[in-house]
Amino acid sequence: MPQRVQRALLLSAFAVHAVSASPSPVLAVPSQAWTSLNASVSGRLHIAAPAGLPCFTSYDNAWGLEASTPNAEQCQTVEAGLASSIDIIQTFGSYHNPTFSTCMARGDRCTLSASGPKGIVNSTCFQGTVPDYYVDAREVQDMQMSLEFAQKYMLPVTIKNTGHDYKGRSAGVNTFAIWTHNIAPEPEIDENFTPEGCPGVVGPAVAGSCPTVGPSGGWVAGGGHGIFAPVYGLGVDNAMQIKVVLPNGTFVTANRCQNQDLFFALRGGGGGTFGVVTETTAALHKDQEITYVFLQMSIPEVPRTIDEIFVTNAEKWADEGWGGLYAVSGNVTNSTARFLGFNTKLSVEEARASLKPVTDYLESFPSSKGTLIRQFKTLPSQWAAQNDPVLLSFLLPEAGVSLTRSSRLVPRSNFQGDEARKQLVDFLMSSNFRWSVVLGAPTNYSLPESDKPGGPGEASVTPACVSSALQILEPHSQRCSLALHYCAVLGSCRSSCHQPRSAQQQFSTISTQMDPLRAMTPDGGAYQNEADVYEPDPIGSFWGARTYARLLNIKKQLEPDNLLSCWNCVGWNPEDERHGCYLKVRGVGP
Incomplete structure (x- = not known):
């Protein structure tokens, strides 16, 4: 391995490394150019x-292998924050799903485990997919300077906000990154918001950001579902205006009255592709009380009956405005059923009637067979709903854990008729009794004329987001097998979870397990932010042929060199070097 040669610059403790030759394109840039860029972005x-x-004693990155002096205090701080969403997003080189900061194809990593041994590791920290350089953007000019620099030197660009992503799209081998997380102004409420260039007021709106899922980042870019989407629509439906720095450095505003193609692309076209979003203004909804339900019980029999109840009532619950999730987990001898629901339309008594098929079934077992947890209550506000301890208990354990999932949006037609419902139940029963459903489709939200296909406010999400009653997830991560970081601090793992072949098998298994449901739902699709990493038909599942053709045309007009790209994004090339650490699964990959 070549040794690194360092040339220190007296600029905000920033150092430029230079080597005679390297495969990384960032190292082909003259050192004085980096110095100039650093000055233009105020040392960031x-x-x-x-x-x-x-936590490691050596370090291998684009400049080669060298000794590294570990720091016990800093290592302890890193380890302490492994399971905290807020802590994870504060550091550029940290990712919610640490597998995607590793080089899975080679088994190279620099990740730790919240459950493994602590302290210094006598081993090598590998750069993995963490970009080589990044700008900690704090203002629009930082983004403009960065993108103009990338265009000049033809550098592949990665955009990272919080790093809360299940597919690794905010990381990339040998890339130059723009980190937008620290652009987080206080939300501003405008009771009479008028989008720029539009003739009139659209109503109350708010501009701001969220601590772990950035609404100005991948959430809206992927569609933006949530527990209130069944009534208020997706994030793309609520976006009133988006400000963005284009790949050539131009700063523009997009809404239903100007830059409509860009507005279309930014709302469902995928993040990290069309530019760097600086601000999103979204519709503001009046706060209100929320009906809340949580049910949980171990099922002392094969869970087919509870599967049938869930499938039979899925369309009805969608129509009644339920958001949330329900799930069955376990095995043939010990399964657990859960329902966590939020409803802005039904009272507590109406909610009891709505869910009576579930509660009647769970109450049919003697108390000796299992304890039924049953909560029906009114929450005072949307804030209380979003911070519900049960909801957070489902979400927070994912922080810092390497998992993957496969998912499918299931159209209403698949719930209509005995045979169609039987096929769904058979599928759920074949998935080893572990699955979950996200109630996040905008089933009770009516698109205004302006946002229907062909209108100025059309969004680029798959039509299945609107036509589906729910989203089925199979989170069969087998966490040891995919959680490569579990093995990072162990001298030798008893399992083969650190081996690329094992991870490849797991990804392949998770992906192919969804194939029967894909075949059953030809009009379905996938919510791209929670989709299979190796989705076999990303165009058909995420957008549809017509929408994708329009997106690709917009992409080529904005940036024909495709410097802004990511895995499964519009116009991507799976053989691009930046994707070189993904695995080859189902014929896709390096």
Whole structure:
């Protein structure tokens, strides 16, 4: 391995590394050019390192292999924040799903485990997919300077906000990154918001950001579902205006009255592709009381009956405005059923009537067979709903854990008729009794004329987001098998979870398990933010042929060199070097 040669610059503790030759395109850029860029972004250009580096004794990145001095105090701080969403997003080299900061194809990593041994590791920290350089953007000019620099030197660009992503789209081998997380102004409420260039007021709106899922980042870019989407629509439906820095550095505003193609692309076309979003203004809804339900019980029999109840009532619950999730987990001898629901339309008594098929079934077992947890109550506000401890208990354990999932949006037609419902139940029973449903489709939201196909406010999400009653997830991560970070601090793992072949098998299994449901739902699709990493038909599942053709045309007009790209994004090339650490699964990959 070539040794690194360092040339220190007296600029905000920023150092430029130079070597005679390297496969990384960032190293072909003259050092004086980096110095100039650093000055233009007020010293906010940094060499990127994986968050776990303080815990390792050597370091291998684009500049080669060298000794690294570990820091016990910093290592302890990193380890303490492994399971905290808020802590994870504060560091550029840290990712919610740490597998995607590793080089899965080679088994190279620099990740730690919240459940593994602590302290310094006598091993090598690998750069993995963490970009080589990044700009900690704090203002529009930082983004403009960064993108103009990337265009000049033809650098592949990665855009990262919080790093809360299930497919690794905010990381990339040998890339130059723009980190937008620290652009987080206080939300501003405008009771009479008028989008720029529009003739009139559209109503109350709010501009701001969220601590772990950035509404100005991948959430809206992927569609934006949530527990209130069945009534208020997706994030794309509520976006009134988006400000963005284009790949050529131009700063523009997009809404239903101007830059309509860009507005279309930014609302469902996928993140990291069309530019760097700086601000999103969204519709503001009046706060109100929320009907809340949580049911949970172990099922002392094969769970087919509860599967049938869930499938039979899915369309009805969608029409009644339920958001949330329900799930069955376990095995043939010990399964657990859960229902977590939020409803802005039904009273508590109406909610009891709505869910009576479930509660009647769960109450039919003697108390000796299992304890039924049953909560029906009124929450005072949307804030209380979004911060419900049960909801957070489902979400928070994912922080810092490497898992994957496969999913499918299931159209209403698949719930209509005995044979169609039987096919769905058979599928759920074949999935080893572990699955979950997200009630996040905008079933009770009517698109205004302006947002229907062909209108100025049309969004680029798959039509299945609107036509489906729910989203079925199979989170069969087998966490040891896919959680590569579990093995990072162990001298030798008893399992083969650190082996690329094992991870490849797991990804392949998770992907192919969804194939029967894909075949049953030809008019379905996938919510791209929670989709199979190796989705076999990303165009058909995420957008549809007509929408994708329009998106690709917009992409080529904005940036024909495709410097802004990511895995499964519009116009991507699976053989691009930046994707070189993904696995080859189902014929897709490097």
